[in-house]
Amino acid sequence: MDIAANIKKFREEISEDVILVAISKTKPNEDLQEAYNAGQRIFGENRIQEMTDKSETLPKDIEWHMVGHVQTNKVKDMAPYVSLVHSADRPKLFREINKEAKKNDRTINVLLQVKIAEEDSKYGMPYKKAEEFLKNEKAKDYPNVKLVGLMGMATFTDDKEQVTKEFKTLKELYERFKEANNLTVLSTGMSGDYKLGLAQGSNMIRIGSAIFGKRD
Numbered sequence: 001m002d003i004a005a006n007i008k009k010f011r012e013e014i015s016e017d018v019i020l021v022a023i024s025k026t027k028p029n030e031d032l033q034e035a036y037n038a039g040q041r042i043f044g045e046n047r048i049q050e051m052t053d054k055s056e057t058l059p060k061d062i063e064w065h066m067v068g069h070v071q072t073n074k075v076k077d078m079a080p081y082v083s084l085v086h087s088a089d090r091p092k093l094f095r096e097i098n099k100e101a102k103k104n105d106r107t108i109n110v111l112l113q114v115k116i117a118e119e120d121s122k123y124g125m126p127y128k129k130a131e132e133f134l135k136n137e138k139a140k141d142y143p144n145v146k147l148v149g150l151m152g153m154a155t156f157t158d159d160k161e162q163v164t165k166e167f168k169t170l171k172e173l174y175e176r177f178k179e180a181n182n183l184t185v186l187s188t189g190m191s192g193d194y195k196l197g198l199a200q201g202s203n204m205i206r207i208g209s210a211i212f213g214k215r216d
């Protein structure tokens, strides 16, 4: 994999308004450094321990995004430095992030992860609950958490219509609540489906294997 060339290719392909998150989970520091040298500054990980280890050795101007399922007892380890949590999917987690952000005298930006896939295995707040959560502006109950947008993962399938339908569902939710809740980020699309995400209004794509190569 030519990581630098892949970063460049994505930057040329996508609009300047779209944020590219390089998903570097399981990849060694050398690979991240190579992406960094090619200009990439935003990296996403799915395990807090691994993200923390990497953040301690790699350049300090990297923005670290947590995209994986978060256990509440691990929040404290990322609270001092994490830049965006994509996977805030339950009130208990909002509560915990708020608590740890406060301890660190900061505000932590999060996305509400909504379950849009048909598969059972995916995390995320069920759609109806997410709607209620946004309607009641529940995020206001957590002063050290700033809800800046929505994240969703589509069903893992080759069926483009299915994926498009799921992304569209999230886009509609985003449009309905973006003004009242001050949302600016819609995070949909990975290596296999980012084009479909972008076509449905995504402005943040999370790309792993198409930059760094397959994971073991």
Ligand SMILES: *Cc1c(COP(=O)(O)O)cnc(C)c1O
Pocket: 023, 025, 046, 067, 068, 153, 190, 191, 192, 206, 207, 208, 209, 210
């Ligand atoms: C691993 C992962 C990605 C990137 O997946 P690729 O298919 O390798 O691009 C994106 N989002 C989340 C939440 C992930 O866990």
